[in-house]
Amino acid sequence: MAKGKQVRKSASTRGAARPVRKRATPALTPDEREARTNALLAAALDVFLERGFESARLDEVAQRAGVAKGTLYLYFPSKEALFEALIGSLIASPFQAAGEVLLKQDVPAETMLRGLLHFAKTEILATRRKDVARLIISEAGRFPELAAFYHREVIGRGMGIVRSIIERGVKSGEFRSDAAARFPQLVVAPILVAIVWTGLFDRVQKLDTSGLLDAHADLLIAGLKGGTQ
Amino acid sequence: MAKGKQVRKSASTRGAARPVRKRATPALTPDEREARTNALLAAALDVFLERGFESARLDEVAQRAGVAKGTLYLYFPSKEALFEALIGSLIASPFQAAGEVLLKQDVPAETMLRGLLHFAKTEILATRRKDVARLIISEAGRFPELAAFYHREVIGRGMGIVRSIIERGVKSGEFRSDAAARFPQLVVAPILVAIVWTGLFDRVQKLDTSGLLDAHADLLIAGLKGGTQ
Amino acid sequence: MAKGKQVRKSASTRGAARPVRKRATPALTPDEREARTNALLAAALDVFLERGFESARLDEVAQRAGVAKGTLYLYFPSKEALFEALIGSLIASPFQAAGEVLLKQDVPAETMLRGLLHFAKTEILATRRKDVARLIISEAGRFPELAAFYHREVIGRGMGIVRSIIERGVKSGEFRSDAAARFPQLVVAPILVAIVWTGLFDRVQKLDTSGLLDAHADLLIAGLKGGTQ
Amino acid sequence: MAKGKQVRKSASTRGAARPVRKRATPALTPDEREARTNALLAAALDVFLERGFESARLDEVAQRAGVAKGTLYLYFPSKEALFEALIGSLIASPFQAAGEVLLKQDVPAETMLRGLLHFAKTEILATRRKDVARLIISEAGRFPELAAFYHREVIGRGMGIVRSIIERGVKSGEFRSDAAARFPQLVVAPILVAIVWTGLFDRVQKLDTSGLLDAHADLLIAGLKGGTQ
DNA sequence: CATGAATGAGATTTCATTCAT
DNA sequence: CATGAATGAAATCTCATTCAT
Secondary structure (H helix, E strand, C coil): CCCCCCCCCCCCCCCCCCCCCCCCCCCCCHHHHHHHHHHHHHHHHHHHHHHHHHHCCHHHHHHHHCCCHHHHHHHCCCHHHHHHHHHHHHHCCHHHHHHHHHHHCCCCHHHHHHHHHHHHHHHHHCCCHHHHHHHHHHHHHHCHHHHHHHHHHHHHHHHHHHHHHHHHHHHCCCCCCCHHHHCCHHHHHHHHHHHHHHHHHCCCCCCCHHHHHHHHHHHHHHHHHHCCC | CCCCCCCCCCCCCCCCCCCCCCCCCCCCCHHHHHHHHHHHHHHHHHHHHHHHHHHCCHHHHHHHHCCCHHHHHHHCCCHHHHHHHHHHHHHCCHHHHHHHHHHHCCCCHHHHHHHHHHHHHHHHHCCCHHHHHHHHHHHHHHCHHHHHHHHHHHHHHHHHHHHHHHHHHHHCCCCCCCHHHHCCHHHHHHHHHHHHHHHHHCCCCCCCHHHHHHHHHHHHHHHHHHCCC | CCCCCCCCCCCCCCCCCCCCCCCCCCCCCHHHHHHHHHHHHHHHHHHHHHHHHHHCCHHHHHHHHCCCHHHHHHHCCCHHHHHHHHHHHHHCCHHHHHHHHHHHCCCCHHHHHHHHHHHHHHHHHCCCHHHHHHHHHHHHHHCHHHHHHHHHHHHHHHHHHHHHHHHHHHHCCCCCCCHHHHCCHHHHHHHHHHHHHHHHHCCCCCCCHHHHHHHHHHHHHHHHHHCCC | CCCCCCCCCCCCCCCCCCCCCCCCCCCCCHHHHHHHHHHHHHHHHHHHHHHHHHHCCHHHHHHHHCCCHHHHHHHCCCHHHHHHHHHHHHHCCHHHHHHHHHHHCCCCHHHHHHHHHHHHHHHHHCCCHHHHHHHHHHHHHHCHHHHHHHHHHHHHHHHHHHHHHHHHHHHCCCCCCCHHHHCCHHHHHHHHHHHHHHHHCCCCCCCCHHHHHHHHHHHHHHHHHHCCC
């Protein structure tokens, strides 16, 4: 009893080639596992950003994370799962917390609005979050659940916070226009501009996003105070 | 075998009266060629919009255009060329013309701004142009030359027109803030919001883009008039 | 507008290498298509028989059929579909027809039984049908619908025919035992033996399947005539 | 670090009393090793039966046996070796013994034949042996040495015993036909039917294998007695 | 001895592109 | 000019096998 016709060419066509391999196998501590997960997610973010979902090659993600292709599948069951985990891992927390803190303070609505836009500068535009946002903008058209998730977790909350600020300003007599309460998108529109511009045109014409948001703050507040509507 | 292959030897059999032609070796008139080209571009727009560049299938483009797949290659040498031709064919003209007309009129800058935003409503948001814009936003990251082209042909001109309007308003004393002259993006930011929102979140929460732009116009003009900066 | 970052390495990473290619593209006549389909099915039969479903490589099927790997997918949408088409194409017809013809004749049941076993010799054991049977025996455990299909189309009909013959023989007084009417499998059991033996042990010890079935016919008929039960 | 690695240097630390051993470097007793081997074989049987050789996952085998995947390789050097060991471990013994016992008895050949078929009922069809047989039938085409081994160890002996019984019956005048001595396969054919049918069609149409073999015994013996050949 | 994370060859499947007719 | 069958590179995902701990 032995070999058999040719179930597999030679006993080890499949299975390793025995390369360098720094460390190999024993039980990973949760920290180690998390570190690898993060390395993979970081690599994935890079590649998805550079190429988009469809064009992104898992080979490349693995390579940049310094692991073999198959290893990736020990952490994420599919390309889509990787993508979703990536998005999920990056949009999460700071928004609602920041919003609540902002609303708890006893300061003029104007200060709040400026604080909000400053927050956008430091927490979105200055971080990878702006890239995630761009990725979502690019891909969510083909990932409806992702769009819904993002809308619920990020957009909805953000709009709610903006609306609260404006309403408070109107109630206190600080603002005369409630246009921005009806369309909180107007408050954040320049953030979107900054995100998109950065992704598309920065190589051609750099945009001073900080100046943009400052100018927007001024203009917006002037409008809210002066508006007769 | 007896397939006409001797017909059409010189490139200009065209002017002809279009006789029987049992559909074998036609000799297309320029009009016919253009019609086919347009059919292909229209089909391509649909498919690229639905699927994105990578996921779009040329099979499907050809099918929707009613031609064989190989035919597509008689009109465009590659998928990329098709995509670029598509974008090129759709962004071009109306903007600069409209802008110049606007600037020639002797009306208050406010009216011009409102006219501009109205133009955006009718000529962008209410047409396929918004879809093209979204397509560009999604894909231009991976087509730098496309981004540059779009920036040059559309964005740059648009920003120039906006800046002219604002400067005129400032000069005439109508506006006190020149923030929007320094950052004309602030004027169009809500258009971008409308485009992106429509593409991503409309299924979840519809946005009244017309109301959005109206509110923006009010707020913006109030800001420009009241701003002290 | 042009290339773009690197949507694809060089314009033609994907798509042909331009080999020999005997004939290439124009509309296939139904005959041609059928011929190719048959070539593919024939190649598939070989490969599935040699390797079993799981081990069979579509590469090899394509190669043996003389086409490229992708071509196979123009004819069958998946490996499983190919497998099912293969089985379907090979088990079909001759059985029921043969059975009905047999039953219509006005001959002794014994003659019918011998005819049936002769039919098995010439139409199953001497043809590829025996290989198909073996393939089904090997794989149907993991293709329940295939088993059901085969049972319905082949086994059920066969058993029905056998039962009819036996019952006729009993009714006419030719046979005294009706054991084989209750278990028509007993009549065909040696056919199964021949099929399995041929596939597994012929290299080790050849089996005279013709002699086997003749001996079986004698023994069976003697049993049916002499049986007291 | 302080992980015992100096323990077990010579291969025979075994006989030992099995002390505390905080589960680190055990030193298995032969019994323990055999128990694990059996657990692995049992698990392997299940998985190979459910999936077939190719589709069987060693992961699953290890899991069902309650060991890590790597451990499996301490017991069997490859998937193929595991498969072969499995078959080897299951087909062996009871047949030749039973056969010899049968032949030693001083009973009519008919009784022997009935005994043989009864043995098949209880020792094959009612046990996992029928599953092993099916596994062999399915896979031996691709494991020629397995087929040869099985033929030598099981089939050959079985046929020899059958032949002896028939010859004895002919010699004693009990049987008139020697067809079954020339083709002992005829005696066991319904066992094969039972095995195959059970594996393929039981879900569709249950077969009374016991009744089948009883009917076969009657018919066969009637045939052997009455046959004039 | 046992573990189980890591590996990477290889399988199926897709689709832009070509070219004989 | 148009066709559409054919091509084959390349992508995702699987899993037998290895080996540091």
